[in-house]
Amino acid sequence: MMKRIFALLIFQLVAISIFCAGFFPQKKVLKGDATFLVESDLQSKAKPVFNKLVLVVIDALRSDFVFEESKSHFFHLHSLLEQGNAWGFTAFSNPPTVTLPRLKGITTGSTPNFLDAILNVAEGDSSSNLNEQDSWIKQFVNYNKTIRFFGDDTWLKLFPLEFFDEYEGTNSFFVSDFEQVDHNVTRHVPEQLMNQEDWDVLILHYLGLDHIGHKGGSESQFMPAKHQEMDDIIRQIYEHSDDDTLICVMGDHGMNDNGNHGGSSSGETSAAMVLISKKLQNYEMPTQQKLAQLPIKDTNPSYQYLTSIQQVDLVPTLATLFNFPIPKNSVGVIIRETLQLLDDKLLTVKVQENFQQLQSVKRTHIDADEGFENLDAAFQKMRDVQSELMRSATDYNYDFLYLGLGILLVSTMVGMAAGLKQMRFEKPFFIILTISLIVGLSSFGSSFVEEEHQIWWWIATGGVLLSSLYTPDKKSTHLTILICLRIIRGWNNSGQKHFYENTIFEILKRNPIQQWYLNFFTIFSLGLLQGDLLSFLSTMLISMLCFVYKVTWAIVNRETVPDWMYQVALKSCFIITGSVTDDVFEESLVPLARFFFKCLLGSIVVNLGVAKLTSKKSTLNSICTSLTMLLIFQSPSSNIPLFLAYNTLRKSLTTLLVENYGSGSFITSITSLVLQYFTFFHFGGTNSIATVDLSNAYHGVSQNYNIYLVGFMMCLSNFVPPIYWSIFTWRILYNGNQKWNHFSHNKLTFFMFNCISGCALLLACLILRFHLFIWSVFSPKLCYYAAWNIFMNLVIGWILEIPLLLMN
Ligand SMILES: [Zn+2]
Ligand SMILES: [Zn+2]
Incomplete structure (x- = not known):
């Protein structure tokens, strides 16, 4: 009797495993690296808008932590937003709102695969890496740019180490520590800022804020000090940057009031994203930001502050501003406000490029001149394709x-x-x-x-x-x-x-x-x-x-x-x-x-x-x-x-x-x-x-x-x-x-x-x-x-x- 029940149990576990293997299959991805699809001559000769990128990922940085008065202690960032040197967005982070799938989304622009959420927990797995998949990291490497990375070692599991000229990973699983984990990142910053000619891309990924959330919820008494610590780092980077540097500060996902994440509630999916550059004040800031006074006084229960975008939109935006092809599997649409940084001729080409690239992900061929009449129509079409692609995320076995x-x-x-x-x-x-x-x-x-x-x-x-x-x-x-x-x-x-x-x-x-x-x-x-x-x-x-x-x-x-x-x-x-x-x-x-x-x-x-x-x-x-x-x-x-x-x-x-x-x-x-x-x-x-x-x-x-x-x-x-x-x-x-x-x-x-x-x-x-x-x-x-x-x-x-x- 006992043996029979045990055999049945094993049988049942096998059935569940097989079903899960078919239900969470590896997603089909387009192989190879992207090249320019439209007017490649013109595009290859064009001068990029920026030549240096600093990406600061603050784990679990929910939109209200940056934009809302009663929650946010990013005081310096508020003044940059007011002056127009920073443009703020609420970026939708596609569930599962866990670090590994989100980093994949942020770098490749693709929709997540649910299995990644589990692999996020099961460490040391090699099937989740991005050696082969096109990403803006890979594009920078292809263009011989020097990338340096300090922070959450998930990045080092995702990308081959040779992509990074210098790096140090901190462990993302030791959630009870939220001071040392960030000091280990920050201690590299002064040296990097002193020797800016040595690198083109600097990526920092801070985990402390996420750990505070897990421990004490979104209203933890440790939050204000952590906001100020992060704010001060952004200030230092900004003060040492020149006109041609783009600083992007973002959360990989948000959190709910208990400080957890992984699901699809609005707190978890609403991450903050801020683009910062000394150059930006010469341009018109996004409409929503122009109308608002930062920090924003009214609490928004759905966490939608300023302009709402998709987090994956960062991918074609970076490609456009740094003038490289949009990574192959990206479903992002260029953040429209950034287009004014391009000259008129290039602007249309870049929108066409994004349009064509999205179509190629959709795997439908359209004639080159069947494009679009005006920018509004183009963006409307691209948004439609994007939401269609986001819905049909996987192929089942x-x-x-x-x-x-x-x-x-x-x-x-x-x-x-x-x-x-x-x-x-x-x-x-x-x-x-x-x-x-x-x-x-x-x-x-x-x-x-x-x-x-x-x-x-x-x-x-x-x-x-x-x-x-x-x-x-x-x-x-x-x-x-x-x-x-x-x-x-x-x-x-x-x-x-x-x-x-x-x-x-x-x-x-x-x-x-x-x-x-x-x-x-x-x-x-x-x-x-x-x-x-x-x-x-x-x-x-x-x-x-x-x-x-x-x-x-x-x-x-x-x-x-x-x-x-x-x-x-x-x-x-x-x-x-x-x-x-x-x-x-x-x-x-x-x-x-x-x-x-x-x-x-x-x-x-x-x-x-x-x-x-x-x-x-x-x-x-x-x-x-x-x-x-x-x-x-x-x-x-x-x-x-x-x-x-x-x-x-x-x-x-x-x-x-x-x-x-x-x-x-x-x-x-x-x-x-x-x-x-x-x-x-x-x-x-x-x-x-x-x-x-x-x-x-x-x-x-x-x-x-x-x-x-x-x-x-x-x-x-x-x-x-x-x-x-x-x-x-x-x-x-x-x-x-x-x-x-x-x-x-x-x-x-x-x-x-x-x-x-x-x-x-x-x-x-x-x-x-x-x-x-x-x-x-x-x-x-x-x-x-x-x-x-x-x-x-x-x-x-x-x-x-x-x-x-x-x-x-
Ligand atoms: Zn995270
Ligand atoms: Zn977390």
Whole structure:
């Protein structure tokens, strides 16, 4: 039985992998480098408008950070915008709004490939590089220009190193640091500005602002200082530049209010772009900017400040201003305001060039003289072609799609048959079937996918209602369960459409002292196990370490903590590092976290060993407690008290399941399944890449980190609630000698759910593959589904549980 279910699971994972391989294929790109298409003689002899480019990418620089009065502290840049030496734009950043795909867009002008968003996380991948693809970087290299690069090392993974005459990469994945990462870029700037004759293109990519966002949201108290730091760098570059230098300051994408990005909300897609040059004041500034007074006083909820353009428009604009052919795969349209920098003859040629080049991407031939009557018509046509090209981003591999779906359908049939055999036509079978169908059908509607937390709320409360009808004598238990569910629901924002100010999470964030007393109570009331001396001592140590670490982490992030907790953390950090400097908290984070992990592992091993020797029964309890501490350790601090609600809910459910449902393995598994999804969403998770939490993936990780370890910890911190509710079944199902039977029943339940809902999801992706939201809504959902199956079902469900069952 167990072997068969495992084989089915592997079968299912293979099906998902094949489907994903067909759904996220490599995009077909036009090979080779572009050459001038129109009047190439005239164009090759023309003098470029600028001869030096400084590109300053400030990661996650949202439009309002630069243009809006209450948010922006780019004071010097505001005065440049007012004088007309700088032209500001809101540049639409095509989702997935993650650095790697955006850099591809900014340099090649092409539309993104969703797979890049995943490759952005999976480092060291060579399939995402741009050695072969045409880009403005490559065009500069072809024209023998010298390029220097300092900043986010994603650039160095994208382009061959020989493209750069001098470079230094900073790591983009160490999100907890936002000072050093930028100093490492800035320290190169003075030297480069002194020796400007040595280079033609200088690229700087700053990550600090993005890291601040991930850590503290868009309104973090570190933002103003970071804006000013960046503003000062722009001022230095500007003051050292001459008339023939173009400075472009831009964000690769924006962020939402929580400081995350990846999705398609207006905050994430609205990046700032500013073109700066001393030359610009001789020309007419963009109309919108002429009418506005900078910084702009009125907040714009859709983040559209000044003129809105596409981020990829930078590509043909640079090609035009620096006089080289527009990169082959670009879908950009020249920023129209910049055309006035060209002389009249060249202006028409450059527009024709852009027009022809867009047509060649569209792969339709048009006669050379069938062009356009006037500039307005040309721009209208080009915008039309652009939006058409942006919509049809990829070619799917249909063989893979059908094969993947086919295999999944077959394994679903087999799984259903096995389920019927085990559950017969009894209640659990119909319950799991109903839940799977509801969730499966919901994947056809984009709003249902975005707001999936609502579905789980109705399933969970519906389940409580059913159970209370079935066991009417358990009124108070059901009431407790309902209250817990309601508290959990009110804790975090979930879904992608609404943002509530008054969730418990936000309220606790505004009242840090109360929050920390609650955290203290939570950690010690859940962490301390009574019983024998050994488990008491080991859980005491783990709880203390967990608490001290979380407080230290909060202090490093400049959160407020009660004074006595500050002193406790200070003393503990002193003991750990022996240091009395101001950086003692920061220095202790890594050793503290490592010490915590070692003690945790040690206590589990000791407990298992003692249990083996004395054949005592309570090991599961202490292992579950240790693991709960690990989950708390990997959670954001405002979510820690949520574990009190989890614990109360767990106790009530256990009583109910044991006393009224005879510890039934199927019904226990269904309860666990519903709660895994319900709590995942109400922990702050969504089906968008934007809510992937990176800030808890670096505990105990030093500068030379291991990507696999960080990846594992990232999964761990994002699946904290599902892991908790997966562990919940252990104490009910794995205590007696029926444990292997229960184990396979449990896996069968999850398998049925994943197959049925998965078939529907894959079918939805297939049918809706040309839907407007396919990249922003359905593809991320598919990624979550795949991640859930691999991490929760394979890693946690099998690889973690089997050894535990063997030893217990
Ligand atoms: Zn970025
Ligand atoms: Zn980021």
